[in-house]
Amino acid sequence: MTESILEIVQRHAAAAGVTRVVRIRLVVGELTGFVPDSIQFYFDALSEGTIAEGALLEIERQPGRIRCRACGRIYEPLDGQIWICPDCGGLGGEIVAGKEMYIESIEITEGDHGDQS
Numbered sequence: 001m002t003e004s005i006l007e008i009v010q011r012h013a014a015a016a017g018v019t020r021v022v023r024i025r026l027v028v029g030e031l032t033g034f035v036p037d038s039i040q041f042y043f044d045a046l047s048e049g050t051i052a053e054g055a056l057l058e059i060e061r062q063p064g065r066i067r068c069r070a071c072g073r074i075y076e077p078l079d080g081q082i083w084i085c086p087d088c089g090g091l092g093g094e095i096v097a098g099k100e101m102y103i104e105s106i107e108i109t110e111g112d113h114g115d116q117s
């Protein structure tokens with residue numbers, strides 16, 4: 001998962017002739033099961049030695065939405081876990097949002113501005 005983020009970032013960066021990626025905005029659905037902290041952790045490890053090394057991930061959580069099978073109401077599950085329709089008490093349902101995960105934007109520095117370190 002985190003590997004594919006890095007892959008996409010690298011592909012974009014290569015196409016644009018970018019030398020350094022500084023920030024990545026990521027949208028992560030609540031129902032994906034991914035924890036923002038662990039995404040950053042794995043990203044840091046994987047991006048070492050790449051143009052995205054040290055890039056900051058800005059993760060925007062997208063709330064989950066469930067459509068009740070019984071009455072059709074769309075609701076947000078409690079804690080993203082407990083799926084009980086607030087209208088009819090029906091259990092479960094169909095996921096309409098919250099499973100998505102995509103890169104919204106990538107912030108880069110272009111050219112050679114030198115490394116301050």
Ligand SMILES: [Zn+2]
Pocket residue numbers: 068069070071072073085086087088089090
């Ligand atoms: Zn219902």
